[in-house]
Amino acid sequence: MLQDKIKQYTQEIEQFAPGSAADVEAFRLKFLVSKGIVKSLFEEFKTVSVEEKRVLGKVLNEFKQLAEDRFQEAQVEFQQSSGDLERKEGDLTLPGEGIELGSRHPLSLVRKEIVEIFKKLGFVVSEGPEIEDDWHNFSALNFPPEHPARDMQDTFFIKKQEGNDIALRTHTSSVQVRMMEMGKPPFRAIMPGRVYRNEAISSRAHCFFHQVEGLYVDENVSFADLKQTLFHFVQELYGEGTKVRFRPSYFPFTEPSAEMDISCTICKGTGCNLCKGSGWVEILGCGMVDPNVLENCSIDSKKYSGFAFGMGIERVTNLKYEIKDLRLFSENDTRFLSQFETEII
Known part of the structure; x- marks a missing residue:
């Protein structure tokens, strides 16, 4: 049943904790690509009755937003932790990166x-x-x-x-x-x-x-x-x-x-x-x-x-x-x- 699938995947998204960039990419491939779970659930939504659509439409949109938000959060979390690691291990004697000046239009x-x-x-x-x-x-x-x-x-x-x-x-x-x-x-x-x-x-x-x-x-x-x-x-x-x-x-x-x-x-x-x-x-x-x-x-x-x-x-x-x-x-x-x-x- 569509509603049960949404609940199951919602729980999986909420428990998602990436350990590497590969985990984040795997999440994207599973949920957000054109053949991913979010897309498949929307395809299944087209086949339900009118009464079910009234109930599930909002729930499905919220599920999609949850998946997109979790992916964005995971990207930020990993980039920040990766950046901290690089800074700790980097050669502090190297010159810093220059700031590129903009130009007037x-x-x-x-x-x-x-x-x-x-x-x-x-x-x-x-x-x-x-x-x-x-x-x-x-x-x-x-x-x-x-x-x-x-x-x-x-x-x-x-x-x-x-x-x-x-x-x-x-x-x-x-x-x-x-x-x-x-x-x-x-x-x-x-x-x-x-x-x-x-x-x-x-x-x-x-x-x-x-x-x-x-x-x-x-x-x-x-x-x-x-x-x-x-x-x-x-x-x-x-x-x-x-x-x-x-x-x-x-x-x-x-x-x-x-x-x-x-x-x-x-x-x-x-x-x-x-x-x-x-x-x-x-x-x-x-x-x-x-x-x-x-x-x-x-x-x-x-x-x-x-x-x-x-x-x-x-x-x-x-x-x-x-x-x-x-x-x-x-x-x-x-x-x-x-x-x-x-x-x-």
């Missing part, structure tokens, strides 16, 4: 560099929540109700509710809204952070990534101020001589809007997979803050104007370190990460 390095460049221009750092409501993520930023970014194909919604859905933020522009709602101009800030979009993962895209957005609102802010600020940023980050071009574009929250390209740092303008043979790579979107956005945040659009921009840190890092696959940033491969600056704590 390339995204952290580039984020820090971006922040430092804009701090020199008077920008402060502002942060906000990664879970946002519809108002701060879409409506206040002039996204119309029918905009495709609101569709389930693009946004990870957490809670659908009438008039104010809750979702993982799709950009850090939501932090700009919160800043403008809570204060008064002038504003000069950048907003770094993680964002989420429902996209297919590839060498050029991911379902989560990192952004740095910027906002400057004051009296008499012009598009010329925007262009000069971003031109200075590119020269500081990629070096003097990096070419820049602006192309007209559209964003709901800026008007006029533009996308900014730089000369490809990998192929030096000759053409490669990253720049798709054009010699140019788009690194950010920008534009003058739409008056509707200012008014939504209770700012007089006739008195104040401003510019905003946003860039993906992964794309900027790809170009700076000539990395061709952004999936490397989230795979935790130490061979890749160890190439970057060592962090000494």
